[in-house]
Amino acid sequence: MTSINPVADYSVEGEVAIVTINSPPVNALSQGVREGLKLGVEKAEADPAVAATVILCAGRTFIAGADITEFGKPHAAPYLPDVLDAIENAKKPVVAAIHGTSLGGGFEVALTAHYRIAVPSARFGLPEIKLGLIPGAGGTQRLPRLVGPERALDVILSGTPFGARDAKDWGVVDALAEEGKLREDAIAFARRLVADKAPLNKVRDRDEKLAPARGKPEIFEAIRKANARKFRGFEAWEKAILSVKNAVELPFDQGIAEERAMFMALLGSTQSKAQRHLFFAERAAAKIADIGAETPTKPIHRVGVIGAGTMGGGIAMNFLSAGIPVTLVETSKEALDRGVAIIRRNYENTAKKGRMTLEQVVERMERLSLTLDFRALAEADLVIEAVYENMDLKKLIFEKLDGVAKPGAILASNTSYLDVDAIAATTKRPEDVLGMHFFSPANVMRLLEIVRGAKTSKSVLATVAALAPKIGKVGVTVGVCHGFVGNRMLAERQREAGKLILEGATPWAVDRVLADFGLPMGPFAMSDLAGLDIGWSAETSKGATIRDILCEEGRRGQKTGAGFYDYDEQRNAKPSAHVEAIIRAFAAAKGVAQREISDAEILERCIYPLINEGAKILEEGKAQRASDIDVVWVMGYGWPVYRGGPMFYADTVGLKTVLERLKDFQATFGDEFKPAALLEKLAAEGGTFSKA
């Protein structure tokens, strides 16, 4: 075994050379890995004793893609296309031996080899679309030559990996190795190629899967139509379709040149920079400054959930699906039955969509215990309170819990806004108390705001942070303040949206502007969906707000067929002239001057105060880093990934511009627009939130 460079080794067994890449954590195609591959294959070509070459990776996976940390930095030779040429044009058969996840550039390396062998657990994918890119090293040209353009575009547009057995069935791999014996089986496979004088199979020369699609643009039109809604606002996807269409219609060298040009253009795009930012932001969020890997964590074998409402049921599902038994507590049998029915219906709907088997539904439901007896929580390692958002009620529950829960149990509140420290203070064990703020629907939204109390112990925090990914959540640690991070910032946008419609904008204009920006829906459509009467009471309502007036008229949202919008039987929304008249009359009574308000002003007044509140959150240390705030908004509120999150978006607009506009609004509308000191500082320094 000789070392080619720090991340690549070369050895020979009989007449087979083995080039082994060893670059933790995922053998990403760094400069060293590219160099190791190229030099290794060239060494084998020059070695008269060698008749075939195996490319293998050490560690947990075959090459998992280009090294995303190198993007945007000056690129060093050897460049990936040159590495791929060295492999594909080798005069001796090259075999790619694959385990783990062969993704992006890693899969593209494998596609330039003459043969591919994989263990059954291996997975293959071209996830570049998730980074706002298209495959940039032949993936859009070679994969269609193996599996046809339709299946290739399924893989490329979904970015979802597929397994080795599919790869074998589809002709992507030539053989399956025995699990755990990849090296031996790959060498034996290479030996057989030599013995059989097997040809040098170049994927680029294959045409049998392309020919049937040639001259049929309707194939690509249909794919474009089927994906238009999913990719609304994204740039890369249409280029992916065009590049695969080029594979069908153009000679290989022209197709790959076009692919490279489109890839490079996307690489420099704001959308790709935003999605790459989020790739690392999601991983950074799991890192808590003063919680090291050595921090002890508690085993969570049994969970209690208090409250079987929409949130409690959704929260329970996260644990049931992760194989953790749940004891669900309610105050009445009717409430309990209602809650269980929702859980069962959610699972059955998932099964109907083919994403779960009926056996799995049964397994999950069997892990659920139901009780009206609070004392049943005594065995739980973690208890999550998910009752009505009322501080007195929560304090009562935590006092009771303090007397029931076993010593060392973690006591969490799912509160969306309230003071976790005040809740903790009602117990004798504030060190075991924290917030676990799930986002509705709790079994779907990936965000979990982990609210760290002043006295929450490191072990409790480390335990919940480690638990988050196990229940399919991205945990973001936040500090105690009203609304924590997401809802505190949302309040800024909701305030401005409410003022804008009094000044002359319509609810439908505000919703349109924010939907066009890329948010799932605007504030008024969102209110209709959630129900205008949350927290509203007919007894105390006095018509003091637009919402009061609408609720008093029975316009309480989609569920009543009318809210800000009118709804037909299919719940399609239509702007309501009646609501507009109510708004105008209300504004007149308040003496609010009416004016035309531009889309630009609507957007800036809804988004910039939200960004400004994010800056204050950072100043107060209620979030660890700006990218955590971005993760909160992408994972919890559907902020468009191609804009990177509110703080990243502010960087792309330019902090000086955001500051100036806030100052304009402050002069016109008042101090709610007063810029945060951090924003002033960064704008003055020419800085960014991402690098703050």
Ligand code: T1G
């Ligand atoms: N580049 C650099 N670092 C990477 C990386 C990559 N491609 N993939 C993962 N890491 C780091 C990650 O930041 C983390 O670091 C550690 O590895 C473990 O990752 C030319 C241009 C492979 C399925 O998009 O999907 O090829 O936080 O926590 O859950 O056409 O990582 O430990 O310091 O995610 O086991 C295409 C992205 C690139 C694959 C493993 N490839 N990675 O998941 O571990 S573009 C991708 C993943 C491309 C070509 C184009 C996952 C994984 P740290 P992890 P995991």
